[in-house]
Amino acid sequence: MTLAAATDLAAAANENLAEISNVLIYSAMAVYTLAFFAYIAEWSFGSRSKVARTASALTPKTAAQEKKAPAVTVNQAGGTAVLERPKVVVRAATGSRDVPDGPGAHGGDEKGDLYGRIAISLTVLAFLLAFGGVLTRALSVERAPWGNMYEFNITFSTTAVGVYLLLLALKKNVRWLGLFLTTSVLLDLGIAVTWLYTESDQLVPALHSYWLYIHVSTAILCGAVFYVGAVGVILYLFKDAYENKLASGGKPGSFATSVLERLPAAASLDKFSYRVNAAVFPLWTFTIIAGAIWAGDAWGRYWGWDPKEVWSFITWVAYACYLHARATAGWKGRKAAYLALLAFGCWLFNYYGVNIFVSGKHSYADVGLGALQSVGF
Amino acid sequence: MSKTTTDDDTPKATDDQELGAAGSQLSTAPREDAPNLPSLGVIGWARWFWRQLTSMRVALLLLLLLSLGAIPGSLIPQTGIDETAVADFRERHDVLAPIYDKLGLFNVYSSVWFSAIYILLFVSLIGCIVPRTWQFVGQLRGRPPGAPRRLTRLPAHTTWRTEAEPEAVREAALALLKKRRFRAHAAGDAVAAEKGYLREVGNLLFHIALIVMLIAFGWGQLFKSEGNKLIVEGDGFANTLTQYDDFKSGNLFTNDDLVPFSFDVKEFTGTYERTGPNKGTPRTYQTEVTYAEGADGEEKTALIKVNEPLKIGDAKVYLVSHGYAPVVTVRDGKGEIVYQDAVPLLPLDSNVTSSGVVKVLDGYRNSEGKKEQLGFNAFFVPTFGGSATGTMLSQFPALDYPVLALSAYHGDLKADSGIPQSVYQMDKTKMKEFKDAEGELFKKLLMPGETMTLPDGAGSVTFEKDVKEWAGFQVVQESGEGWALGGAVAAIAGLAGSLFIQRRRVWVRAVRGDDGVTVVEMAGLGRSESAKVPEELGDLAGILYDQAPAPSDSTDTDTDPDTDTDPEAVPAEGAEK
Ligand code: HEM
Numbered sequence: 001m002t003l004a005a006a007t008d009l010a011a012a013a014n015e016n017l018a019e020i021s022n023v024l025i026y027s028a029m030a031v032y033t034l035a036f037f038a039y040i041a042e043w044s045f046g047s048r049s050k051v052a053r054t055a056s057a058l059t060p061k062t063a064a065q066e067k068k069a070p071a072v073t074v075n076q077a078g079g080t081a082v083l084e085r086p087k088v089v090v091r092a093a094t095g096s097r098d099v100p101d102g103p104g105a106h107g108g109d110e111k112g113d114l115y116g117r118i119a120i121s122l123t124v125l126a127f128l129l130a131f132g133g134v135l136t137r138a139l140s141v142e143r144a145p146w147g148n149m150y151e152f153n154i155t156f157s158t159t160a161v162g163v164y165l166l167l168l169a170l171k172k173n174v175r176w177l178g179l180f181l182t183t184s185v186l187l188d189l190g191i192a193v194t195w196l197y198t199e200s201d202q203l204v205p206a207l208h209s210y211w212l213y214i215h216v217s218t219a220i221l222c223g224a225v226f227y228v229g230a231v232g233v234i235l236y237l238f239k240d241a242y243e244n245k246l247a248s249g250g251k252p253g254s255f256a257t258s259v260l261e262r263l264p265a266a267a268s269l270d271k272f273s274y275r276v277n278a279a280v281f282p283l284w285t286f287t288i289i290a291g292a293i294w295a296g297d298a299w300g301r302y303w304g305w306d307p308k309e310v311w312s313f314i315t316w317v318a319y320a321c322y323l324h325a326r327a328t329a330g331w332k333g334r335k336a337a338y339l340a341l342l343a344f345g346c347w348l349f350n351y352y353g354v355n356i357f358v359s360g361k362h363s364y365a366d367v368g369l370g371a372l373q374s375v376g377f
Numbered sequence: 378m379s380k381t382t383t384d385d386d387t388p389k390a391t392d393d394q395e396l397g398a399a400g401s402q403l404s405t406a407p408r409e410d411a412p413n414l415p416s417l418g419v420i421g422w423a424r425w426f427w428r429q430l431t432s433m434r435v436a437l438l439l440l441l442l443l444s445l446g447a448i449p450g451s452l453i454p455q456t457g458i459d460e461t462a463v464a465d466f467r468e469r470h471d472v473l474a475p476i477y478d479k480l481g482l483f484n485v486y487s488s489v490w491f492s493a494i495y496i497l498l499f500v501s502l503i504g505c506i507v508p509r510t511w512q513f514v515g516q517l518r519g520r521p522p523g524a525p526r527r528l529t530r531l532p533a534h535t536t537w538r539t540e541a542e543p544e545a546v547r548e549a550a551l552a553l554l555k556k557r558r559f560r561a562h563a564a565g566d567a568v569a570a571e572k573g574y575l576r577e578v579g580n581l582l583f584h585i586a587l588i589v590m591l592i593a594f595g596w597g598q599l600f601k602s603e604g605n606k607l608i609v610e611g612d613g614f615a616n617t618l619t620q621y622d623d624f625k626s627g628n629l630f631t632n633d634d635l636v637p638f639s640f641d642v643k644e645f646t647g648t649y650e651r652t653g654p655n656k657g658t659p660r661t662y663q664t665e666v667t668y669a670e671g672a673d674g675e676e677k678t679a680l681i682k683v684n685e686p687l688k689i690g691d692a693k694v695y696l697v698s699h700g701y702a703p704v705v706t707v708r709d710g711k712g713e714i715v716y717q718d719a720v721p722l723l724p725l726d727s728n729v730t731s732s733g734v735v736k737v738l739d740g741y742r743n744s745e746g747k748k749e750q751l752g753f754n755a756f757f758v759p760t761f762g763g764s765a766t767g768t769m770l771s772q773f774p775a776l777d778y779p780v781l782a783l784s785a786y787h788g789d790l791k792a793d794s795g796i797p798q799s800v801y802q803m804d805k806t807k808m809k810e811f812k813d814a815e816g817e818l819f820k821k822l823l824m825p826g827e828t829m830t831l832p833d834g835a836g837s838v839t840f841e842k843d844v845k846e847w848a849g850f851q852v853v854q855e856s857g858e859g860w861a862l863g864g865a866v867a868a869i870a871g872l873a874g875s876l877f878i879q880r881r882r883v884w885v886r887a888v889r890g891d892d893g894v895t896v897v898e899m900a901g902l903g904r905s906e907s908a909k910v911p912e913e914l915g916d917l918a919g920i921l922y923d924q925a926p927a928p929s930d931s932t933d934t935d936t937d938p939d940t941d942t943d944p945e946a947v948p949a950e951g952a953e954k
Contacts, residue, residue: 086535086536086915088535089534090911278876279876281876282876285868289869293862297686300697300853302858302861303594304457305450305485306458310447310451313444314447314451317443323876324440325437327404327433354451
């Protein structure tokens with residue numbers, strides 16, 4: 001019998017740690033803002049002449065130039081016996097344009113490059129602060145920090161920046177992502193601290209399961225990577241339109257030229273987002289299955305067409321569509337890109353839309369006592 | 378050491394035709410033929426239809442339709458999920474509801490049109506897998522296709538001149554490629570090699586696993602059973618159909634399929650957050666039970682928690698709800714006990730304000746000695762806000778200050794009218810109110826241990842000190858779960874193989890040039906333009922180059938030095954983007 005003697009087993013949330021967490025998150029936002037301005041500075045340098053290379057690659061060459069350019073250029077190393085490996089020539093895939101990648105956000109300008117490096121350093125600092133914020137939040141509640149939308153948001157943006165920094169550390173050409181990423185991270189954290197803020201607290205019984213850690217952590221990671229992929233897709237669409245315009249003899253505006261010339265070629269952006277999306281698709285599949293196993297334990301059925309389940313499924317099918325489209329003639333390129341955006345839209349709706357507008361068993365993710373209904377209590 | 382840097386062709390030149398057989402069958406994707414209309418005849422049409430259905434384009438459209446079709450079910454209440462929400466919706470929308478009914482929108486996931494989409498999709502899938510599997514087996518039996526005429530037309534290529542004999546170069550290349558686990562063979566003046574077949578295996582495995590999962594899911598639905606039972610502490614349950622409060626099962630389920638077991642509920646424990654903004658939020662819920670498998674298995678104890686069902690054979694017992702069951706004793710005018718039981722009440726809110734009915738069906742005689750039935754509407758709060766609040770709303774879910782409110786009726790409960798009755802509701806059509814001194818309905822608030830005396834010597838009702846709790850259990854029996862899980866694991870493994878493994882070909886051609894010096898050409902082709910293909914090609918070329926180096930005095934292939942191309946504008950330089 002519980003009666004009045006029912007003991008409150010739950011440990012009181014450590015308010016000090018929660019306070020520290022809040023301070024860290026706000027500091028991270030301040031540093032992200034500084035990083036944002038540094039990225040802007042990076043983009044502001046670099047002259048137009050230095051970056052206008054797509055045009056020269058795409059505009060039809062004059063007959064005189066045509067003659068001069070040899071079919072094959074073979075350079076000779078002098079008669080020394082240096083063993084130099086043969087160089088591999090790579091050509092663009094069938095049907096795509098041969099356009100060089102842009103020089104990056106700094107537009108080839110040294111000062112711009114310096115600001116870019118400062119921006120990345122600031123991003124690293126902000127990431128560490130935000131990471132500390134997430135960590136102290138977790139410590140304050142003595143559990144993984146994924147119990148409500150506020151926690152989900154701060155973890156999400158921290159993960160997205162982590163993915164970006166990881167790609168940078170792996171020497172991938174992703175510096176161009178910086179400005180777009182910090183902008184949206186600021187937005188994400190802003191939403192978190194203004195609308196979604198929830199006092200630190202422990203979990204309702206339905207959320208006590210190690211599948212929570214597996215399912216939710218992979219869901220956040222997938223979202224962060226899908227997000228990076230979606231940014232790539234959007235930039236691809238812009239750059240592709242720009243290249244199309246140039247190829248057909250049009251003259252894009254000077255702002256568009258200045259921005260888009262710095263970015264990688266459309267084909268590279270397309271490849272980038274494909275790789276990113278394809279790489280996480282198996283993990284997303286796993287996330288859904290882990291969720292089903294958890295639902296099987298918590299609710300007695302592993303699949304019950306709950307809104308959250310439905311939208312995870314829709315997101316999954318939409319990404320499968322995108323992957324198929326890339327392998328289907330007539331659907332490559334822009335059409336596939338729209339599908340990728342649609343798929344990411346589904347992911348976003350599953351997170352914000354379903355949590356806020358649709359009621360279902362998963363309504364624990366927002367504030368309040370929704371969890372009571374969620375397990376039938 | 379020739380260093381080829383530019384290759385000024387229009388990109389369009391490398392089309393698939395030029396690659397010929399070399400570029401073919403790098404995947405088993407169905408060929409995309411234009412939707413040309415078939416020549417006459419039923420068979421012609423059938424064949425055309427089948428070809429359309431199993432084309433990638435239609436599979437893509439069906440996938441899109443599937444995701445679109447799933448949307449309404451998440452926005453419109455579904456009978457399979459929330460019956461009351463559907464009833465609610467019907468009440469509020471008398472125009473929309475019949476339309477939704479016609480379209481099956483209250484039951485999307487078992488509606489005809491939704492089923493049609495996924496069945497078509499899976500027919501398409503099977504129609505796609507079978508020929509692809511044969512084709513793949515054929516590819517495994519055959520050999521990688523020979524080198525195309527012009528290797529320099531391939532997406533990644535390299536070339537150099539060497540003093541080594543062409544045969545020696547080819548032999549070295551064959552050995553190298555075989556060592557790198559390529560399937561390689563010499564064909565004419567070149568070596569052809571291929572690697573990464575696991576990609577195709579993974580892809581086929583993934584699609585087959587999807588079918589396995591669907592079948593397992595369908596099978597599970599057909600043989601599934603699911604029953605609910607509310608049990609008060611101290612009571613027990615045996616797994617037979619008659620004992621359930623409600624029971625649902627799939628079309629092929631038979632009652633003999635029920636796993637035989639029984640269990641008794643010893644104690645339910647719930648704890649709640651005491652302080653802070655989330656005061657009242659549940660922290661733990663668990664039930665201690667003793668159970669026995671089969672008709673006379675040995676007795677074991679177990680703890681059932683929210684996320685941890687008790688598994689007995691194929692059956693799983695879930696803890697799904699809980700509430701309070703105050704013990705009530707009813708005495709007649711002579712002081713004889715006519716009723717004594719724990720009355721389970723249904724919670725109305727998160728602080729477990731509860732309601733229900735106490736029904737005394739037989740054994741009671743009124744003050745005139747006539748047989749009659751008694752009914753009491755019951756409201757219960759585990760934590761009373763104090764009489765000052767004037768409401769019977771609980772302030773906290775734990776039993777801190779329990780109060781029971783009863784209002785009394787007598788007459789005929791119509792229990793034997795043949796219509797099944799809810800134990801939580803009272804049919805008052807033949808019931809009369811007991812009246813208090815003012816002529817109002819007779820009702821009282823009782824604390825544990827208190828008794829209320831009914832008017833006119835009709836007897837008394839005692840709210841006993843011992844308030845019991847009840848737990849609601851769901852017993853689920855499902856088969857095919859193992860298959861679904863196996864399919865899921867296979868799907869992920871296959872997917873990883875399909876997306877992370879590159880299937881690619883490498884050709885090495887070594888021929889004697891016009892001047893008698895051996896020219897080596899190497900080229901690589903991947904299914905998708907991946908950075909890995911040129912990287913690997915460079916790697917292989919480097920090793921082969923060490924074995925067949927360039928002549929040290931070669932100065933012959935000199936070229937036009939006045940190329941004005943901006944070195945940074947070299948087309949498609951750098952595979953890694
Ligand atoms: C339940 C529906 C389906 C799902 C979720 C699904 C998922 C996938 C995924 C994720 C890929 C990997 C794409 C890639 O290699 O980039 C793939 C490839 C493929 N799918 Fe499906 N698929 C489904 C149905 C079908 C159907 C009905 C067909 C038959 C027409 C089909 C044919 C193919 C083919 C041929 C490939 C290989 C593409 C290639 O190698 O280029 N799929 N599928």
